[in-house]
Amino acid sequence: xxxGFLNESIETADKKxxxxxxxxxxKSTLINVYENVSFYKKRLDDCGVDPYNFKNIDExxxxxxxxxxxxxxxxxxxxxxRPFGEIVRIHSSSGTTGNPTVVAYTGRDIExxxxxxxxxxxxxxxxxGDIFQNSYGYGLFTGGLGLHYGIEKLGGVAIPVSGGNTERxxxxxxxxxxxxxxxxxxxxxxxxxxxxxxxxxxxxxxxKAGVLGAEPWTNQIRSExxxxxxxxxxxxxxxxxxxxxxxxxxxxxxxxxxxxxxxFIVETIDPKTGKNVPEAKTGELVFTTITKEGMPVIRYxxxxxxxxxxxxxxxxxxxxxxxxxxxxxxxxxxxxxxxVFPSQIEEVLMxxxxxxxxxxxxxxxxxxxxxxxxxxxxxxxxxxEKMNTLEIFEASIEHKLYSAIGISIDVKLKEPKTxxxxxxxxxxVVDMRRGEKP
Amino acid sequence: MPIKQLTVFLENKLGRLAEVTRILKRENIxxxxxxxxxxxxxxxxxxxxxxxxxxxxxxxKAGFTTHVADAIxxxxxDRPGELLNVLDTLSDAKINIDYIYVIAGTRVILSVPxxxxxxxxxxxxxxxxxxx
Numbered sequence: 001x002x003x004g005f006l007n008e009s010i011e012t013a014d015k016k017x018x019x020x021x022x023x024x025x026x027k028s029t030l031i032n033v034y035e036n037v038s039f040y041k042k043r044l045d046d047c048g049v050d051p052y053n054f055k056n057i058d059e060x061x062x063x064x065x066x067x068x069x070x071x072x073x074x075x076x077x078x079x080x081x082r083p084f085g086e087i088v089r090i091h092s093s094s095g096t097t098g099n100p101t102v103v104a105y106t107g108r109d110i111e112x113x114x115x116x117x118x119x120x121x122x123x124x125x126x127x128x129g130d131i132f133q134n135s136y137g138y139g140l141f142t143g144g145l146g147l148h149y150g151i152e153k154l155g156g157v158a159i160p161v162s163g164g165n166t167e168r169x170x171x172x173x174x175x176x177x178x179x180x181x182x183x184x185x186x187x188x189x190x191x192x193x194x195x196x197x198x199x200x201x202x203x204x205x206x207x208k209a210g211v212l213g214a215e216p217w218t219n220q221i222r223s224e225x226x227x228x229x230x231x232x233x234x235x236x237x238x239x240x241x242x243x244x245x246x247x248x249x250x251x252x253x254x255x256x257x258x259x260x261x262x263x264f265i266v267e268t269i270d271p272k273t274g275k276n277v278p279e280a281k282t283g284e285l286v287f288t289t290i291t292k293e294g295m296p297v298i299r300y301x302x303x304x305x306x307x308x309x310x311x312x313x314x315x316x317x318x319x320x321x322x323x324x325x326x327x328x329x330x331x332x333x334x335x336x337x338x339x340v341f342p343s344q345i346e347e348v349l350m351x352x353x354x355x356x357x358x359x360x361x362x363x364x365x366x367x368x369x370x371x372x373x374x375x376x377x378x379x380x381x382x383x384x385e386k387m388n389t390l391e392i393f394e395a396s397i398e399h400k401l402y403s404a405i406g407i408s409i410d411v412k413l414k415e416p417k418t419x420x421x422x423x424x425x426x427x428x429v430v431d432m433r434r435g436e437k438p
Numbered sequence: 439m440p441i442k443q444l445t446v447f448l449e450n451k452l453g454r455l456a457e458v459t460r461i462l463k464r465e466n467i468x469x470x471x472x473x474x475x476x477x478x479x480x481x482x483x484x485x486x487x488x489x490x491x492x493x494x495x496x497x498x499k500a501g502f503t504t505h506v507a508d509a510i511x512x513x514x515x516d517r518p519g520e521l522l523n524v525l526d527t528l529s530d531a532k533i534n535i536d537y538i539y540v541i542a543g544t545r546v547i548l549s550v551p552x553x554x555x556x557x558x559x560x561x562x563x564x565x566x567x568x569x570x
């Protein structure tokens with residue numbers, strides 16, 4: 001394994017100098033928002049934190065959290081800390097559940113964003129001249145343009161194909177000698193499936209790596225993707241409120257995602273009490289941006305659950321790592337009093353080798369009780385003319401789910417290709433209690 | 439010689455069986471007989487057709503999960519007691535039947551664990567085994 005750093009002094013800085021850098025940068029960020037964002041001025045006055053006298057990074061914990069709701073209430077531009085003229089880009093969420101959240105960047109913010117991603121790609125042993133097929137959506141969504149600037153910063157070749165039109169994606173992959181695919185993990189699986197149907201042998205292509213993100217995915221799904229596309233698949237994490245993709249990313253060791261600590265401070269909190277949780281405990285990720293000018297966020301609650309790892313990584317990087325997020329706190333299903341994460345179900349399913357990596361979790365109420373069904377497609381290699389083979393197969397998965405999760409979950413066999421494939425973020429849970437339909 | 443019977447996985451929803459027969463018709467494949475077994479949410483359809491490979495290809499292409507299995511096909515006369523003769527022959531030999539159904543031309547499809555032995559016994563009893 002080759003090692004290397006795009007910015008060695010920053011990426012391998014010792015804890016002390018990281019903390020010193022963070023304190024200084026946090027102070028200037030707090031001054032920036034205090035002077036320019038009335039929402040934060042009030043917040044800081046209320047909690048008694050004086051940005052001009054900010055000395056100790058632990059004081060950050062006195063400042064209340066910023067939530068998505070706060071951003072929505074300040075729609076569209078009240079959270080901006082810089083005037084138009086300095087702002088050069090606006091991104092936004094889709095806003096399907098209310099006002100969209102809007103984020104804004106100065107030229108320097110865009111520069112830093114690209115630099116952070118370039119470093120991460122470099123840590124995956126990707127280099128100048130590598131060909132990147134960027135299948136994240138280009139547009140208001142931060143995925144496409146975020147990766148794009150990172151690829152160019154690295155000196156890679158960016159193919160801005162955006163999402164969708166899978167057959168064309170595969171043709172480009174073959175003709176342009178794509179080395180790296182950037183998309184959601186569920187889209188990577190879809191590309192693999194369509195390619196295999198078209199008779200493509202991915203092991204014969206130039207494809208060697210996937211930079212996959214924008215949704216939580218398990219290590220079991222990772223092995224499926226790696227096997228089917230004949231690549232190394234890496235997790236990249238981000239959210240537009242903090243910057244977009246690149247808030248953290250795995251290195252080639254795949255042992256947690258490195259947070260770019262020179263730009264972001266990460267904490268983990270108990271989602272219920274809001275208290276910081278001790279190292280190694282699972283908590284909700286909370287981010288503070290310390291270099292962003294256009295729209296900094298202070299203690300932004302992500303609702304993503306993970307654990308922080310402070311130990312230095314085998315790759316030599318010192319920045320704190322977060323474990324692959326297990327899901328979002330609002331993805332958690334409460335079924336007859338038991339907390340269930342879709343990722344737990346996925347882990348069980350993907351350990352059954354016959355099951356295709358396409359499934360749907362359907363939650364409903366039956367006789368006033370919550371009830372989960374898991375839809376999977378009937379695998380050809382277990383199908384025979386005997387009914388009981390199928391029944392035994394269903395029962396064995398139900399048993400595995402029960403032992404892993406502790407509640408009974410019904411497995412429903414479906415015809416092949418009837419579970420919807422995704423070209424972007426997969427929707428794997430349908431909650432009929434909320435009026436959703438499978 | 440056992441015959442090749444085709445099995446198809448069907449979700450228990452409107453129009454799926456019709457879809458299978460529509461595909462067979464389009465491919466000009468004759469359906470000689472069938473049976474269904476149902477569980478709560480799905481069923482399996484077993485069919486005997488004029489061209490198993492062609493039928494399987496067409497169904498697979500349309501997205502169905504299929505399986506081909508051997509079964510015994512015997513001709514029984516259309517008169518009282520004929521099926522009993524078949525069944526007695528097998529039960530005397532301690533051969534349990536997994537499933538059985540009738541197809542066109544009073545032929546019976548049988549699935550048993552010991553296929554060759556059952557076939558031999560039935561031939562000895564004077565039944566005529568159909569090869570297609």
